[in-house]
Amino acid sequence: MTEETEGQPPSDDAYALNAATVDAILAAVEVGARERLIEYLAHMHPADVADLLEQIEEPRRVRLVELWGPDLNGDVLTELEEGVRDTVLATLTPKQLSEAVQELDTDDVVYLVEDLDEPQQEAVLDALDDADRVAVEQSLTYPEYTAGRLMQREMVTAPVHWTVGDVIDYMRASDDLPEQFYDIIIVDPAMHPVGEVRLGKVMAHPRSVKLDTLMEQDFRTIPVDQRQEDVAYAFNQYHMIQAPVVNADGRLVGIVTIDDAMDVLEDEAEEDMKLLAGVGDEEISDSTMAIVQRRFPWLLVNLITAIIASIVISLFSSTIEAIVALAVLMPIVASMGGNAATQTLTVAVRALATRDLTGSNAMRIVRRELVAGTINGAAFAVIMAVVGIIWFGNPMLGVVLAIAMVGNLAVAGLAGILVPIGLDRAGADPALASGTFVTTVTDVVGFLLFLGLASALLL
Amino acid sequence: MTEETEGQPPSDDAYALNAATVDAILAAVEVGARERLIEYLAHMHPADVADLLEQIEEPRRVRLVELWGPDLNGDVLTELEEGVRDTVLATLTPKQLSEAVQELDTDDVVYLVEDLDEPQQEAVLDALDDADRVAVEQSLTYPEYTAGRLMQREMVTAPVHWTVGDVIDYMRASDDLPEQFYDIIIVDPAMHPVGEVRLGKVMAHPRSVKLDTLMEQDFRTIPVDQRQEDVAYAFNQYHMIQAPVVNADGRLVGIVTIDDAMDVLEDEAEEDMKLLAGVGDEEISDSTMAIVQRRFPWLLVNLITAIIASIVISLFSSTIEAIVALAVLMPIVASMGGNAATQTLTVAVRALATRDLTGSNAMRIVRRELVAGTINGAAFAVIMAVVGIIWFGNPMLGVVLAIAMVGNLAVAGLAGILVPIGLDRAGADPALASGTFVTTVTDVVGFLLFLGLASALLL
Numbered sequence: 001m002t003e004e005t006e007g008q009p010p011s012d013d014a015y016a017l018n019a020a021t022v023d024a025i026l027a028a029v030e031v032g033a034r035e036r037l038i039e040y041l042a043h044m045h046p047a048d049v050a051d052l053l054e055q056i057e058e059p060r061r062v063r064l065v066e067l068w069g070p071d072l073n074g075d076v077l078t079e080l081e082e083g084v085r086d087t088v089l090a091t092l093t094p095k096q097l098s099e100a101v102q103e104l105d106t107d108d109v110v111y112l113v114e115d116l117d118e119p120q121q122e123a124v125l126d127a128l129d130d131a132d133r134v135a136v137e138q139s140l141t142y143p144e145y146t147a148g149r150l151m152q153r154e155m156v157t158a159p160v161h162w163t164v165g166d167v168i169d170y171m172r173a174s175d176d177l178p179e180q181f182y183d184i185i186i187v188d189p190a191m192h193p194v195g196e197v198r199l200g201k202v203m204a205h206p207r208s209v210k211l212d213t214l215m216e217q218d219f220r221t222i223p224v225d226q227r228q229e230d231v232a233y234a235f236n237q238y239h240m241i242q243a244p245v246v247n248a249d250g251r252l253v254g255i256v257t258i259d260d261a262m263d264v265l266e267d268e269a270e271e272d273m274k275l276l277a278g279v280g281d282e283e284i285s286d287s288t289m290a291i292v293q294r295r296f297p298w299l300l301v302n303l304i305t306a307i308i309a310s311i312v313i314s315l316f317s318s319t320i321e322a323i324v325a326l327a328v329l330m331p332i333v334a335s336m337g338g339n340a341a342t343q344t345l346t347v348a349v350r351a352l353a354t355r356d357l358t359g360s361n362a363m364r365i366v367r368r369e370l371v372a373g374t375i376n377g378a379a380f381a382v383i384m385a386v387v388g389i390i391w392f393g394n395p396m397l398g399v400v401l402a403i404a405m406v407g408n409l410a411v412a413g414l415a416g417i418l419v420p421i422g423l424d425r426a427g428a429d430p431a432l433a434s435g436t437f438v439t440t441v442t443d444v445v446g447f448l449l450f451l452g453l454a455s456a457l458l459l
Numbered sequence: 460m461t462e463e464t465e466g467q468p469p470s471d472d473a474y475a476l477n478a479a480t481v482d483a484i485l486a487a488v489e490v491g492a493r494e495r496l497i498e499y500l501a502h503m504h505p506a507d508v509a510d511l512l513e514q515i516e517e518p519r520r521v522r523l524v525e526l527w528g529p530d531l532n533g534d535v536l537t538e539l540e541e542g543v544r545d546t547v548l549a550t551l552t553p554k555q556l557s558e559a560v561q562e563l564d565t566d567d568v569v570y571l572v573e574d575l576d577e578p579q580q581e582a583v584l585d586a587l588d589d590a591d592r593v594a595v596e597q598s599l600t601y602p603e604y605t606a607g608r609l610m611q612r613e614m615v616t617a618p619v620h621w622t623v624g625d626v627i628d629y630m631r632a633s634d635d636l637p638e639q640f641y642d643i644i645i646v647d648p649a650m651h652p653v654g655e656v657r658l659g660k661v662m663a664h665p666r667s668v669k670l671d672t673l674m675e676q677d678f679r680t681i682p683v684d685q686r687q688e689d690v691a692y693a694f695n696q697y698h699m700i701q702a703p704v705v706n707a708d709g710r711l712v713g714i715v716t717i718d719d720a721m722d723v724l725e726d727e728a729e730e731d732m733k734l735l736a737g738v739g740d741e742e743i744s745d746s747t748m749a750i751v752q753r754r755f756p757w758l759l760v761n762l763i764t765a766i767i768a769s770i771v772i773s774l775f776s777s778t779i780e781a782i783v784a785l786a787v788l789m790p791i792v793a794s795m796g797g798n799a800a801t802q803t804l805t806v807a808v809r810a811l812a813t814r815d816l817t818g819s820n821a822m823r824i825v826r827r828e829l830v831a832g833t834i835n836g837a838a839f840a841v842i843m844a845v846v847g848i849i850w851f852g853n854p855m856l857g858v859v860l861a862i863a864m865v866g867n868l869a870v871a872g873l874a875g876i877l878v879p880i881g882l883d884r885a886g887a888d889p890a891l892a893s894g895t896f897v898t899t900v901t902d903v904v905g906f907l908l909f910l911g912l913a914s915a916l917l918l
Contacts, residue, residue: 284809
């Protein structure tokens with residue numbers, strides 16, 4: 001399918017769904033042209049078909065799946081977002097569903113069935129052959145979001161004493177090799193992995209060479225109960241392609257491959273981004289009512305914190321009544337504090353996720369944030385003092401504004417770094433609602449400092 | 460190095476640098492114990508050594524590099540963040556630098572030299588053998604952030620007519636195979652790639668089988684001028700491990716591997732997250748003055764927009780003077796609008812990055828955001844009306860608050876989706892400062908609606 005990429009100018013939409021194709025497919029669905037639909041979809045990658053299903057409206061989605069059903073490619077199911085997947089699964093007949101899952105690797109089946117209801121889960125499991133069924137059920141006994149759920153059972157192992165010739169003969173004789181694999185795992189007689197050999201190395205050596213002389217130096221195993229974000233981190237940090245997963249006894253139970261790690265890495269980055277912005281795990285394909293319900297609790301938390309800030313303001317009602325310029329200027333102090341805090345917070349959350357902010361440098365970074373906040377605070381204090389004096393002709397108002405600005409930006413730096421570190425130490429996700437915590441701090445401190453100083457110095 | 464992961468409880472710090480190791484290394488640096496330092500670092504992955512260098516203070520970093528210099532592993536250089544890398548490169552002698560880069564793949568050398576000054580670049584290029592030097596210089600002629608910069612020249616190709624036996628014999632005879640490769644690229648006599656064969660497939664078939672019968676069905680080439688974020692998207696979307704890069708004539712010029720694509724994917728997600736929060740490309744390892752300077756311009760933009768909002772407030776000074784409750788309540792209206800807009804914005808920016816928001820569904824999503832904003836606005840309007848009436852005992856104030864809330868949350872939904880889509884259509888990064896744009900809109904609209912209505916209805 002090189003025509004999709006070749007000779008095309010580099011653009012943001014190099015791989016986005018082609019609007020003409022989408023229209024042609026929807027037209028085929030409209031008139032019930034089953035053969036035409038199958039023909040179109042056969043030429044698309046399952047991930048693109050999944051995107052298409054996500055981007056069209058639900059009634060059309062259902063109609064497309066009904067029409068395509070008997071020929072549906074199981075890989076499409078594993079590429080779908082959860083909400084859309086539920087609709088598609090509900091549309092398929094049990095027979096269509098079992099046909100679709102038979103070709104999948106065990107890790108993909110696990111991913112698919114872990115969110116299903118009991119009866120649907122049964123239907124999928126019944127469709128598998130016995131070995132796969134046992135493997136999937138075994139994986140489901142491991143906690144969610146761990147290596148045990150991420151791994152696949154399909155892998156190639158070889159005993160320590162084998163030679164290059166042995167493994168080549170074994171592979172030529174085997175009719176059950178995994179679709180994709182990159183390393184051969186060397187195991188001892190008790191199935192403990194002792195090393196791995198890259199396929200390229202095997203092919204580059206004569207048949208007589210012993211495999212254990214070709215093993216990679218940097219060999220890492222993954223405990224089956226390791227959290228998936230740690231697995232993804234290891235793949236990214238150490239440039240791994242696949243890794244053996246071991247149980248508590250150190251025995252080989254499966255492998256994780258880089259495509260699964262890459263998915264987790266993407267998901268974790270996306271989750272942090274959304275948590276920082278106060279949105280849950282919503283997707284662009286969610287329905288209107290779904291997003292209304294998902295966003296409501298976050299907005300409610302924001303309302304409560306906004307009311308706290310308002311209560312602070314209300315303490316100074318008489319001051320504001322006397323000097324209305326304070327009401328005009330106070331949002332500036334709060335806004336600058338909130339912005340500075342969000343800057344620090346975002347860098348900190350990201351650095352915690354990439355393990356670049358650790359016990360070794362935390363104290364130094366906290367000090368740096370405090371100093372940086374104070375310096376930028378001083379710069380903006382000067383600017384704001386000038387603005388205050390020019391706008392309202394009151395030098396003392398300028399002084400109040402300047403002091404409040406320095407104070408709030410220093411506090412912003414501190415809160416922006418201490419809140420995520422604190423959440424992390426407490427075992428929570430550092431991104432979780434920390435934006436709301438931190439801006440509440442800067443709002444309250446900003447209003448208190450500015451209006452308090454004004455009461456003391458201007459009245 | 461399985462001891463690092465085995466038998467350890469799953470924790471957030473499964474792979475973070477071990478504090479005891481860091482202390483031991485710093486102690487060795489302190490007393491100038493070169494042999495001990497080399498011994499420690501030899502047991503660490505280059506990516507972990509890079510993290511260590513990033514996390515310690517600059518004087519110690521310089522001292523460590525001076526001590527380690529002659530034995531420095533070139534891979535560490537490619538793992539470092541830019542600011543830290545500059546210090547390390549400046550500390551190395553030209554001889555040490557050239558020794559360090561000789562073992563690197565061409566893509567890593569390109570990554571390293573593209574940001575160097577002319578004389579330093581010359582020093583590194585001089586250290587390479589002629590073929591590598593030509594390859595690196597060739598890569599540098601492609602624009603930054605394109606496939607041409609990302610690709611490596613080390614690859615394995617085979618002519619269409621070869622058999623499994625031919626390619627095995629070739630690989631056994633070759634002493635210059637790449638460190639890592641996963642697919643063999645099949646080329647025609649003019650070096651146009653026509654397909655790829657996975658190593659696992661080659662090994663699973665007898666010597667007489669022709670390679671072109673084993674080619675993958677889903678074969679994609681990448682144009683050398685394709686933007687790196689599109690390359691990363693393709694790897695993630697299509698679960699690719701490596702991909703051939705072709706020039707304008709369709710001839711093979713290199714390959715991109717998944718580890719490079721994974722780096723780009725991470726970088727792009729991080730960039731969006733930081734742009735949304737109004738921070739540039741700062742790193743946790745940056746110095747205090749560096750972050751002061753990087754954050755200042757973003758804060759200045761925020762100040763200007765905050766002043767615009769203040770000007771709106773100042774238009775209603777006399778209203779506020781008459782009803783000071785308005786000054787107390789107005790930040791709530793603005794804050795709720797800002798929060799709702801940020802929710803929509805974040806989901807939209809993310810969906811644009813993952814190509815889930817396209818021309819096919821944009822109109823529907825815009826409508827959904829407007830409706831969802833209005834519904835949540837109505838819910839909070841009721842809540843706020845009650846709060847306003849109870850707190851200030853003024854039913855009409857409750858009505859004003861309610862109307863302003865509905866209006867601002869509807870505008871928040873619209874602005875949150877239209878601003879990133881607009882930036883994207885204009886060819887800009889949708890994350891770029893869109894947070895500031897959008898909250899300016901909700902601040903201005905919030906204050907205008909609330910204070911304007913209050914002037915009309917309460918005075």
